[in-house]
Structure formats: C-alpha cells, structure tokens
Amino acid sequence: MPEEDRGLAIKKPDGDRVFDRLLVALREVVGESARDPSGGGSKIALLHSLLEQPLEPKSIEAAQTPLVGQWRRRLDESTRDCEGDPLDRCLVEALIEASPGLRWIAPYGIGDGADELFLGYTSTQLIGPDIEMRNYQAPFRHPGGLAIWFSLQAPHTLYPRHRHKAPEIYRVLSGTAKWQQGDRLWRIRRPGEWIFHRSHEGHAMQTDMEPLLAMAAWTDHLDAPMSVLDASSKTKMDGQDPMKGGHRR
Ligand SMILES: [Fe+2]
Numbered sequence: 001m002p003e004e005d006r007g008l009a010i011k012k013p014d015g016d017r018v019f020d021r022l023l024v025a026l027r028e029v030v031g032e033s034a035r036d037p038s039g040g041g042s043k044i045a046l047l048h049s050l051l052e053q054p055l056e057p058k059s060i061e062a063a064q065t066p067l068v069g070q071w072r073r074r075l076d077e078s079t080r081d082c083e084g085d086p087l088d089r090c091l092v093e094a095l096i097e098a099s100p101g102l103r104w105i106a107p108y109g110i111g112d113g114a115d116e117l118f119l120g121y122t123s124t125q126l127i128g129p130d131i132e133m134r135n136y137q138a139p140f141r142h143p144g145g146l147a148i149w150f151s152l153q154a155p156h157t158l159y160p161r162h163r164h165k166a167p168e169i170y171r172v173l174s175g176t177a178k179w180q181q182g183d184r185l186w187r188i189r190r191p192g193e194w195i196f197h198r199s200h201e202g203h204a205m206q207t208d209m210e211p212l213l214a215m216a217a218w219t220d221h222l223d224a225p226m227s228v229l230d231a232s233s234k235t236k237m238d239g240q241d242p243m244k245g246g247h248r249r
C-alpha cells in the first residue's frame with residue numbers, strides 16, 4: 001500500500017513552491033470570473049478582493065486520507081480529458097501537485113451520524129483565518145475573513161443537508177453532481193459553475209458516477225459553528241435512498 005494511503009504525514013521539500021503555484025492558479029480562476037460581467041457579481045468581487053490581499057505562509061503537518069490517494073489518479077485522468085475551462089484544469093493540476101504536502105482530513109467522524117460521509121468525503125484547507133477550525137491546517141493565513149477549502153466527495157455519496165451562518169461560495173472543479181439549496185429542486189452542477197449559499201440556507205450535494213472536486217470559500221462569520229447535519233438530510237431522491245447508493249472502495 002502506498003505511504004499516502006496509510007494516512008501518514010508526508011513531508012514535501014518543495015512544499016512552499018507548490019502551495020504558491022496552487023494559490024496563483026486559484027487567483028487566476030477567481031480573477032477571470034471577477035472580470036466577467038456575467039460572472040458571480042458582488043460575491044465573486046468580494047472573494048477576488050480578499051484573495052488579492054497578502055497572505056502569511058504557515059508551516060503545516062501534511063496528512064492524507066485514503067480517499068485522496070484513491071482518487072488522485074482518477075482526478076488526474078479526468079483533468080486531462082476535461083474540455084472545460086483551462087484555468088480550472090490548471091487549478092486541479094496544481095492541487096494534485098500540492099496534494100501530498102497538504103493536510104487532508106475527514107472532517108465528519110463516525111459517531112456523529114455521518115458514517116457514510118466520513119468514508120466518502122475529505123477536504124483540505126488552503127487559506128485559513130487566524131482562528132482554529134477543527135483539525136484543519138492551512139499553508140496560508142488570511143489577515144481578515146477568508147477561508148478556502150478543496151473538497152473531494154466520492155461517487156454515490158451524499159453530503160447531507162446542512163446550514164451555517166457563513167455565506168458560502170462553491171466552484172465545481174471536476175465531476176458533475178446534484179446540488180440542492182433551500183426549498184429548490186435538486187439541480188445538476190458541472191465543472192466551472194459557481195454556487196452561492198446564503199447565510200443559514202440549507203444545502204446538500206449528491207454525487208452519482210463521478211467524484212466531485214470542488215473549491216469552497218467562506219467570507220464572513222468564520223467563527224460561527226461549522227455545518228450542522230440534520231436527520232432530515234437523508235431525503236430520498238428519484239425514489240431511491242442515496243445513502244444506500246454505496247461507494248465501494
Ligand atoms: Fe456548507
């Protein structure tokens with residue numbers, strides 16, 4: 001079994017450079033949308049302005065989860081085959097390159113009613129605020145109110161409906177998934193799409209055949225409690241219980 005699949009920390013000697021490249025690639029994606037009048041409007045403009053502020057590098061202890069090692073090759077292949085925005089492809093490639101030096105965690109533990117999510121979801125923080133946020137360690141600290149994550153959700157996995165005070169910005173980087181917000185119907189979201197969750201708006205994501213790689217940003221209320229999973233999240237879709245879709249790895 002590769003070292004990365006045993007969940008061991010891996011020290012990467014050129015970690016700083018790959019983190020810098022990842023940050024540049026992220027700024028390119030956000031900057032392109034900020035310059036597009038039909039992009040994300042004020043929310044993307046805010047994200048863009050926060051991202052342009054100077055960041056303080058931090059040393060972190062790298063960590064991997066089994067899901068990252070398992071899907072890295074597939075993400076790499078899907079990126080090469082992707083016909084989407086070249087800047088998104090560059091961002092995914094930079095993330096793959098930086099991945100061994102990042103701290104990937106499974107933020108939802110067994111025992112909180114989220115066993116399936118524990119197995120099928122992992123995330124890492126690239127930019128963090130100057131406050132503790134669970135077990136995350138980000139290689140960049142933001143002087144104000146910005147946190148940036150990358151999340152990986154396995155096929156046939158539900159990220160249950162949840163809500164939080166922080167308004168949230170998502171961009172789909174790889175994979176097509178179903179998204180649900182507020183009282184709206186589930187909707188297919190594809191790479192290159194921005195999704196905006198209002199403060200306290202319930203939302204959920206359901207993958208089908210493909211893993212979902214996404215970027216998430218919080219721009220306010222970073223010290224408010226993180227997502228709260230609720231029992232009603234196991235809502236049936238299309239006559240089937242998505243929690244029983246089964247991710248077999
Ligand atoms: Fe959320």
